Amino acid sequence: MITIRNLRKSYGSNHVLHGIDMDVKAGEFVVMLGLSGAGKSTLLRCMNGLNQPDSGTLQVGGIDLMQTHSRRELARHVAMVFQHHNLVQRLSVRKNVLTGRLGQVGTLASVLQFFKHSDIALADQCLERVGLAHKALERTEALSGGQMQRVGIARALAQQPQVILADEPVASLDPKTARRVLQYLRDATREMGIAVVCNLHQVDYAKEFGDRIVGLSQGRMVFDGTPAQLDDAALNAIYSTDAQPADSATSASHSVHAPTGPWHAGNAQLATSAGAM
Amino acid sequence: MNSPTLNTPRDSWQWTAGRPETTSGWLGYAALALAIGWVLHWSAGGAQMSWGELANGMPQIGDFLARSVPPDLDILPRLWAPALETIQIAIWGTLLSVVLALPLSFVAASNLHGWHWLRRTTRQFLNVVRSINELILALVFVSAVGLGPFPGVLALALHGMGMLAKFFAEAIEEIDDGPLQALRSAGASQLQVIAFGVVPQVITAWIAVVLYRFEVNLRSATVLGMVGAGGLGFELVSSLKLFRYQETATCIIVITVMVIAADMVSNWLRNRIQQGPRH
Numbered sequence: 001m002i003t004i005r006n007l008r009k010s011y012g013s014n015h016v017l018h019g020i021d022m023d024v025k026a027g028e029f030v031v032m033l034g035l036s037g038a039g040k041s042t043l044l045r046c047m048n049g050l051n052q053p054d055s056g057t058l059q060v061g062g063i064d065l066m067q068t069h070s071r072r073e074l075a076r077h078v079a080m081v082f083q084h085h086n087l088v089q090r091l092s093v094r095k096n097v098l099t100g101r102l103g104q105v106g107t108l109a110s111v112l113q114f115f116k117h118s119d120i121a122l123a124d125q126c127l128e129r130v131g132l133a134h135k136a137l138e139r140t141e142a143l144s145g146g147q148m149q150r151v152g153i154a155r156a157l158a159q160q161p162q163v164i165l166a167d168e169p170v171a172s173l174d175p176k177t178a179r180r181v182l183q184y185l186r187d188a189t190r191e192m193g194i195a196v197v198c199n200l201h202q203v204d205y206a207k208e209f210g211d212r213i214v215g216l217s218q219g220r221m222v223f224d225g226t227p228a229q230l231d232d233a234a235l236n237a238i239y240s241t242d243a244q245p246a247d248s249a250t251s252a253s254h255s256v257h258a259p260t261g262p263w264h265a266g267n268a269q270l271a272t273s274a275g276a277m
Numbered sequence: 278m279n280s281p282t283l284n285t286p287r288d289s290w291q292w293t294a295g296r297p298e299t300t301s302g303w304l305g306y307a308a309l310a311l312a313i314g315w316v317l318h319w320s321a322g323g324a325q326m327s328w329g330e331l332a333n334g335m336p337q338i339g340d341f342l343a344r345s346v347p348p349d350l351d352i353l354p355r356l357w358a359p360a361l362e363t364i365q366i367a368i369w370g371t372l373l374s375v376v377l378a379l380p381l382s383f384v385a386a387s388n389l390h391g392w393h394w395l396r397r398t399t400r401q402f403l404n405v406v407r408s409i410n411e412l413i414l415a416l417v418f419v420s421a422v423g424l425g426p427f428p429g430v431l432a433l434a435l436h437g438m439g440m441l442a443k444f445f446a447e448a449i450e451e452i453d454d455g456p457l458q459a460l461r462s463a464g465a466s467q468l469q470v471i472a473f474g475v476v477p478q479v480i481t482a483w484i485a486v487v488l489y490r491f492e493v494n495l496r497s498a499t500v501l502g503m504v505g506a507g508g509l510g511f512e513l514v515s516s517l518k519l520f521r522y523q524e525t526a527t528c529i530i531v532i533t534v535m536v537i538a539a540d541m542v543s544n545w546l547r548n549r550i551q552q553g554p555r556h
Contacts, residue, residue, distance in 0.1 A: 048462055075464025086455035090477040099473050103464015111472040152459075159463055 001026045001163055001195045002047065007056035009042055016042045018219040019056070026162065027193040029186055031200050031210035033223075033238050038216040040199045044165045047197065049074050061162045075103035079156035081166040081185070085148045089141040093132065093151055096140050097123040100158030126154040129188040146177035153185050157192070164189060166198040170205070178202075182209050203235065341522065348530055349523035356512060356531050363508035363535070366426050366501070367494040370433025375487055377438035382445030383471065388454065399442075406439035411497050415506040426507030433494045433501075441490055448482040449475060484550055488543035495539050499532045 002024035009017040016039045024030050034040045045051040047060050049071065058065040061077030079100065087096045101119045102110060109115075127133045130150035135143065140151065149169055156164050166185065170178035182198075186209050189196050200206050206213050207227040215223030215230075215238035222237040223230065297303045383389055385399045411432050418428030457474040465473065502510025509528060516524035 050458075050462065071461065072464040072466075075462065078462075080459065080462045082455060082459060084455055086453075086459035088456045088474055088477050090480070091473070095473075099460055099465065100463050102460060102466075102469045102473065107466045107468050111468055155459070155463070 001028070001061060002197070003057060003059040004047075005057035007043075007046065007053050007058055009039075009046060009051065009053045016219050017046075017053070020216075020219075020221055022214060022221065022224070024163070024195050024197060026195055027190065029189065029196045029198070029209060029211045031198050031206040031213050032216060033200060033203065033206055033213060034216035035239060035241070039219040040216050041167055043216070044080075044167050044197065044199060047163075048078055048080050048165050072103045075159055075161075077161055078163045078165060079159040079161040081149070081152050081156050081164060081169045083168040083171050085145075085152040087140050087148055087151055087155075089139075091140055092136070093127065093138055093140050093143070094120070094123055094136040096151055097126055097154045097158050100126075100155040103159065122160075123154070123158050126157040127151070129157060129191075130154045130184045144177075146173055146181055149173065149181050150184055153181070153188065157188055157194075161194060163195045163197070166196060168199045168201065171201060178205065179208075185209075203230070206230070345522040345526040347523065348526035349521070350527060352524050352527055353531075356509065356528065359502070359507075359509045359512050360531055360535065362426055363495065363498045363510075366429045366433065366498040366506075366508050367491060369430045370437060370494045370498065371487065371491045373430065373434035374437025374441050374490065377434065378441035378445055381438070381442040382449060383475075385442055385446035386449035388450055388452075389467075389471075389475070400446075403439045403442050406435060407443070409436065411436045411501065412504055415501045415504050419505050424505040424507075429498060429501040429506035429508060432506065433497060436497075437490050437494060441486060444486045445479070445483055448479040448486070451482075452478040481547075481550055485547055488546060492536060492539045492543060496532070496536055499535075 002022065004020055004022040007017055007020040008015070020039075020043060032040050032043070042051055046053050046058060046065070049065055049069065053066065056066070060074070063069050063074055063077060065074075088099070091099075098115055098119060101115070101123070105115065105119060124133060124136060127136055130153050132147060132150055132154065135147065135151075140148065143151065152169070153164075164185075169185065170181050173181060182205055185196065185198070188194075198209075207230060210227055213223065213225065213227055213230050214221060215234065217238055217240065223234045225234070297306060381399055381403065385396055385403065387396060390396075414435055415428055415432035418431040422428050422431070452475060456478070457470055460470045460474045498507075499509045499513065502508045502512070503514045505511070509532060513525060513528040513532075516522075516528060
């Protein structure tokens, strides 16, 4: 479904992706882990044609993204779920889901607010899949954050894609809501055979929901395996910051938190600063 | 446990206003105050501000007012037609300016396309249009299409276009870009992005501006008659020229009532739009 070979991307002298190799099979739920700035978002945006890679191979749903391609054609294969759901607040919930069909319907009819019955039925089915069919006619701004992200998922499903790319879809949600949103995303895509690449910051969600986990560190793939294979050594490789010269000054504190990953880094820093006071 | 300052009876005041901490800071403020004072003095000279003359002129103003009361309500039936004409001029002036301003606003907004030169040219054009007073535009159109309300409509349409396009474009520039990104990634064309992403986000702001513009047009339409462009202004000016101040007072009352009514209607509409659902 997705084929990536030796993909490179840099912004000026800042190399973001140093030769990524990755394959995603149809229907697979892949979670991508990594520190902020590791290149996760850039990789996702490349897969969605929002960023143009410098070199390598990148094929998504049979479309070669290194060649010029049509945005509308790509939208039939790839859909995106955004961190801040990016819904149009003043439109109804159903209309927001219908906007997922925009790439596949005529411009003039849709601008005049005409949609085929089949498209409206599809939108309602997608809402059903995220458990929000009863909210179809409500104004989107009246929903809670978790519900909005579920509408975002329904909109992506309405594109009838083969791949859904989710960029930190639960970053601004509380743990209970986040888990529920991820459940809807996993269940719907599993039933419909859609492949998912999902950026996450929470390792426990990655282990719970991912069929496969990939780890990015400084633009390189440092882990690719099942949730069971994701051990402390792997986490250390993903979240280690040793190679960054900016962090060399704090290398002394690495011994404190290195074995267990970055979640104790904050505590270690707190302890250090408390000691300094 | 309790802080001592709260318990002591002599709780003194502290001045927390922002103020300079250094002598040079205070000197800067003093220089600023001097500069403002000089500008005010300078412009008072140019504008020939003379409070003495105003005080001396008070009797004349009193005389003017005395001759205006009681307003001559007998002419009300005669004002009915021009008042309606004023509203009609304002409606068509506003409508035409909206139609002209819509396409220009999409071009003038900085977040929808990357042709900077086109945006800058459009903005400059709008500035030029706005800088020409409605009365002058009306004079031009009166000489072009003759006396009557139509040149008034054209003048309001052109001047309103300059203002509305600027405000429309500013509303577009304030919208959240996230939904537009989402629509583009769903394969939406530029027109679809505008219809589903831009318009729903700006529509309330736009309607508020249009309603405000209608009020402005209503007031402007009352003075356009001075240059022969129809409406209540013609009655107003002719009564002034004939020194029938009681009739002038009636004209002013009618204009005031119309502006207040327009304000009430637009407030009501604004509230309805902000509450009502939208599909």
